[in-house]
Amino acid sequence: MQLPLTFVAGLLLGPFSFFVEANSVALERRNMLISANHQLNIKAVKRQDNYIQSKYSAVLNNYAHNTGKKHPWRTVINRHSKRGSNNTVDLEDVQHQALWAGKMTFGGQSFNVDFDTGSADTLVVPEAYDPQKSQTSKDSRQTFTTSYGDGTTAHGTIYSDNLEVAGLKATDAAIGRSNDHFISNQEAKSNQGIAGMSYPSLAQFPKDLPPFFETLKQQKAVDQGVFQFTLKAGSGSTLIFGSIDKSQFEGDLIYVDVDHSKGFWSTPAKLNGQDINAIIDSGTTLIVGPNGEVQSFISKMQGMKPMQNGPSGSTMYTYDCNMKPDITFTFGGKDFKLIDDATRYGKMGDECVLPIQGQDLPMKAWIVGDPLFRTTSIVFDTEKNRMGFAMQSSNGGSGGGSDGGSDGGSSDGSGSGSGGSDGGSGSGSGGSDGGSDGGSDGGSGGSDGGSGSGSGGSDGGSDGGSDGGSDGGSGSGSGGSGSGSGSGSDGGSDGSGSGSGSGSGSGSDGSSDGSGSGSGGGSDEGTKGSSKSHKGHAMGHVKGRAMGETSWA
Structure with a gap:
């Protein structure tokens, strides 16, 4: 999983929510x-x-x-x-x-x-x-x-x-x-x-x-005298200084x-x-x-x-x-x-x-x-x-954007996303089994608003909506046969507002129990909902304008 920032303070080492301090340069081929x-x-x-x-x-x-x-x-x-x-x-x-x-x-x-x-x-x-x-x-x-x-x-x-x-x-x-x-x-x-x-x-x-x-x-300046190249044919190439990212x-x-x-x-x-x-x-x-x-x-x-x-x-x-x-x-x-x-x-x-x-x-x-x-x-x-x-x-994931992007997917999913500093968009899609992160985040807007969309895999729905940005925006998505939407509200220049999103869907395997919603507030947090639908599963948060970075859990 690649973070879409040129310089990041934390790299995700697995599909769930724990971070380590790392220093990385995004590389372009x-x-x-x-x-x-x-x-x-x-x-x-x-x-x-x-x-x-x-x-x-x-x-x-x-x-x-x-x-x-x-x-x-x-x-x-x-x-x-x-x-x-x-x-x-x-x-x-x-x-x-x-x-x-x-x-x-x-x-x-x-x-x-x-x-x-x-x-x-x-x-x-x-x-x-x-x-x-x-x-x-x-x-x-x-x-x-x-x-x-x-x-x-x-x-x-x-x-x-x-x-x-x-x-x-x-x-x-x-x-x-x-x-x-x-x-x-x-x-x-x-x-x-x-x-x-x-x-x-x-x-x-x-x-x-x-x-x-x-x-x-x-x-x-570095904890260890090591550096790590991971160079991909598309986006998501990184050079990491001082530590090793095992998720690569x-x-x-x-x-x-x-x-x-x-x-x-x-x-x-x-x-x-x-x-x-x-x-x-x-x-x-x-x-x-x-x-x-x-x-x-x-x-x-x-x-x-x-x-x-x-x-x-x-x-x-x-x-x-x-x-x-x-x-x-x-x-x-x-x-x-x-x-x-x-x-x-x-x-x-x-x-x-x-x-x-x-x-x-x-x-x-x-x-x-x-x-x-x-x-x-x-x-x-x-x-x-x-x-x-x-x-x-x-993992087939990619993302981009100076102040925000989206998760590109996991082992069974693929996608891409980007969000510029004044707004952007992203998209993602689940794999054949939904994937642990496939399509969970349609993308996130930039610091001044944006939009995102996402879709679940054929065997499960995922997150219905995505963060609209710290100063307002909207997101929409679909999971399985259901759908969801979310919107953010203006909370001031520091992204301190709150928003909510919800999603529902049923997978092609017949699960009808798949809905979720979430909200967040404060200077660092944007909005993010989570949902389940048979094999599709995703949860997490998108940090807002004050942090200038995107992370997933």
Whole structure:
């Protein structure tokens, strides 16, 4: 179950009413390698290839500078590396990837960044951060140089300033402000930089200006030195700092040790039984391996064809879209099979594209990106130097809206909802058995009113109505063959009014006893009714304007 807020103070860990303190960033996925007609953009793939080459050449050079030794996986000096000094980081225009962006704030200035477990530094375009607009900004007198895939360079300055991310705060956190754009002006409207989350040995910045998560740890802003990525193909993707949300995955986490001396979030693994060194990289769109190892992997699969007119210097493959390739990673002895949607990345003509690419990488390792993240929930533990993997939970729920949304459903239901700060709407539907939360909340209005609707599943009704918003609104819904409605009344600017809702319905299994009503008042509470109808069951509350968040029980 996903909360629809960018930053939340509590995450629901199960289908009922208990909360724990957590800090989460809502992430948005952008597909930059696929055109509007679902065709793979070869030029964009080529730019991504250059970016991967440049990025990993840079961090390997940073490793050598920081440790005084060559990285054990380093094989060649990359053809794109034009590193002029030990303080150079290679970057490519990142607009053409599928990246996961969320919000950070430095010196009171907020912007979106791509959270990247494959690099260590935080870099932004010039308009994202202006040190002159911050009273807490400090010039470190340290500079950095960005080297692009085409050999051109740009320069910037490293500052330190107050950081806030996911409700967590730290002082003197490092941020590199580029004088030039390494992200296009168009893309910079939704993403202004990169926030690295690898180990400090891959950083270009000096040791007294560590990666931002290290700064949060050092200042005890997080309870635990862990963060958790759960990246979904639709809405509801989150990055959680300092705790683990067990509702995001099924079963138990399978932990594997990480050799932090290598700098990467990496581990020995198997891919369809083939031994690989896997670097788990949230900043990479595909799964990229050394050409020879990829060819060996492909030779054991049926129906794969080398892509014609693909990007030079790399190998990609297509297959009949009626096929369902079996791509399985093994971590700690447990298999994790990619979901069907993660086994294809766009099309070439009528053929689907396999999301596995061979490259002449500067190291003997595989870069495992987006497809694995969309299949599993991954915990990165900086204290015990380990990673935990588990299959994502299949709750099928989603929601959105800055001040309110709705529950998208539970294991047997699906739905979505949104509510803007000045009003919005939401909808939800129950699954075939109604679901424990399926359709229970049609949605909630924003702080100044909105509307919502919901429907129960075929075997049961659910909540007839939903919160209309703290300053008034309305909700309506149906459960089974019955119906319900609710309305809220204006209680003042703090949402202190009250409202009521009722619902009734009978399930298709013949239950005629299904009705419920509820009311709430006070500065924090909106209105919410609960109802039962055979297999449909839902209850809960929606907090009003004073709290600015939505929760379910």
